[in-house]
Structures are given as structure tokens and as C-alpha cells.
Amino acid sequence: MKAPEAKAGAFLTDVKELRRQARIHMERGAVTEGYQGDRKTVLALLNTSLATELVCVLRYRRHHFMATGIHAQAVAAEFLAHAVEEQAHADRIAHRITQLGGEPDFNPEGLASRSHSEYVEGGSLEEMIREDLVAERVAIESYGEIIRYLGDNDPTTRRMLVEILAVEEEHAEDLQALLQKP
Ligand SMILES: [Fe+2]
Ligand SMILES: [Fe+2]
DSSP: OOOHHHHHHHHSOOHHHHHHHHHHTGGGTTOOTTOOSOHHHHHHHHHHHHHHHHHHHHHHHHHHHHOOSTTHHHHHHHHHHHHHHHHHHHHHHHHHHHHTTOOOOOOSTTHHHHOSSOOOOOSSHHHHHHHHHHHHHHHHHHHHHHHHHHTTSOHHHHHHHHHHHHHHHHHHHHHHHHHTOO
């Protein structure tokens, strides 16, 4: 049986070469020679996701302040909790965009058309919950697609989106539970 060191040695790129490369391209920050993603496409996808999250923040906040009726208090609190989490997602995505050498697009002009999810005001409490559920389902679909697209080419972005996706699924579950309230 071969020593495990020999196997590891064959697998890993020469450490000296690795360090040399890291120094040469230091201005690229977190993006190294080994980055396998199509940076331009990944940045475009992340900016679309950023727009989606920002629209979700605005829609949930609007719903938080507009919630009235018999179940309003609990639902309004849920809307606010979701808004806060969507903002955290937007921040994580914006940070990843800068890590990859891009610029997060916070331009309010065209925000709604860059977003996958829609900004629907909703009349009644139930309408708001339904619209939020639709938006969550759109987000779940689009994150799933981006995650599949990334595959193994950008594990950091992929992991971040997998974590965000799990929260969107929780949001959808919360909203569905609210709709089932008597
Ligand atoms: Fe989100
Ligand atoms: Fe969400």
C-alpha cells in the first residue's frame, strides 16, 4: 500500500507554485487562478439575485406596515422578520460580488425589472401573504437554477446560495402555514 503522503502530493499543486501565483495576482483579491467560474456570468446572476432580494425587502416592509385585520399582529411580525432576513441575503450577495471583483448594483432605477420576483402591494392580508408566497417560490426556483448552473465551478458562491435557498424555503413554509390559519 502506498503512503498517504504520496497520494496527497500527486493531488495537490506544488505549494511553491501556488504561493507564487497568489502573489502575482494579489490585486485580484479572492479570485485566484484556480477560479473555475465564468466570472462575468456569475456576477450578472448575483446582481439579478441582489435585485430580487432588494425587491423582497421592499415588498415585505410595505406589507409589514400595511397589515391590518384580525390576524394582523402576528402576520405583520412575520413580514418584518422576513424583510430583515432578505436584507441579510442582499448584503451577503453584495459582499460576494465585491469579492469576485464586481460591483453590486443598488440602482433603484430598473430595480423591479432586474428582479426575478415582483413587487405586488396586495390589498387584503391574505393577498399579501399569497403574493409573498409566489415571490418566495420564484426565488426558490431561480436559486435552484443558479446553484445547478454553478455546479462545482464556484463552491463559495454555491454554498452561500444553498444557505439562502434553505431560508427561502422556510419563508415559503411560514407563509403557507399563515394561509392555513382559521
Ligand atoms: Fe432572500
Ligand atoms: Fe424569502
